[in-house]
């Protein structure tokens with residue numbers, strides 16, 4: 001596995017490269033969810049292609065007061081994880097931004113609701129860093145998790161609207177046996193928090209069950225989800241929304257292509273999840 005730590009070296013590598021390349025952008029603290037993205041990346045790259053992983057804890061996407069400083073950075077464990085997973089290129093830049101940077105990439109429609117409403121500037125940071133990674137590493141395809149569904153939709157829109165010649169591949173969410181979606185942030189949870197955290201999935205399943213039994217009032221469905229979440233210790237709802245999968249607009253009545261997305265604080269840890277309903 002080749003490790004590259006500067007943007008200049010990344011561009012030199014791309015100039016020499018012949019093989020098809022598939023990129024998996026991450027912030028590190030790699031887990032089984034990321035491993036699934038790597039598996040899909042290999043499937044698309046072929047055995048002679050390049051699977052590239054980037055690890056960069058992007059300061060631009062952390063709003064003030066969030067967990068940028070304490071975000072886990074297990075550098076050597078992550079490098080071994082990539083090596084063992086058959087990654088060909090690990091890009092972990094020490095620096096990505098100029099001090100006097102003045103250009104950003106901003107998606108203006110899909111970013112308005114859900115996490116975009118609770119985390120101002122977050123998706124501008126995400127789009128800016130992903131656009132830079134796309135330019136630096138010039139992959140043929142890039143793989144993202146459906147766990148961050150809004151992020152995936154926004155990246156697809158960015159690629160479409162700015163004509164990046166890159167295929168965007170979405171991968172279904174990988175969960176623990178009790179339903180909790182794998183996340184690097186799960187390691188912030190203490191024992192009580194970990195025991196309470198599957199409530200996000202339970203609430204979504206309850207809504208799916210009610211929907212399957214004919215309930216189509218979004219207000220009533222969201223009330224049901226709220227009831228499940230509020231039964232858990234130390235859980236505080238940031239948002240629960242039922243939206244259209246394509247344009248992420250809130251729905252009043254269930255219709256085809258609806259999904260539920262939520263963000264819940266368990267103690268101080270903010271967890272997100274989503275599930276297709278129809």
Ligand code: AMP
Pocket residue numbers: 025026027028033034036037143144145146147148171172173174175181182183184
């Ligand atoms: P992160 O390192 O948390 O920024 O995530 C990097 C990529 O991995 C993103 O595309 C995430 O959506 C994806 N990802 C994170 N957790 C999971 C999971 N449990 N299942 C599937 N994909 C995931």
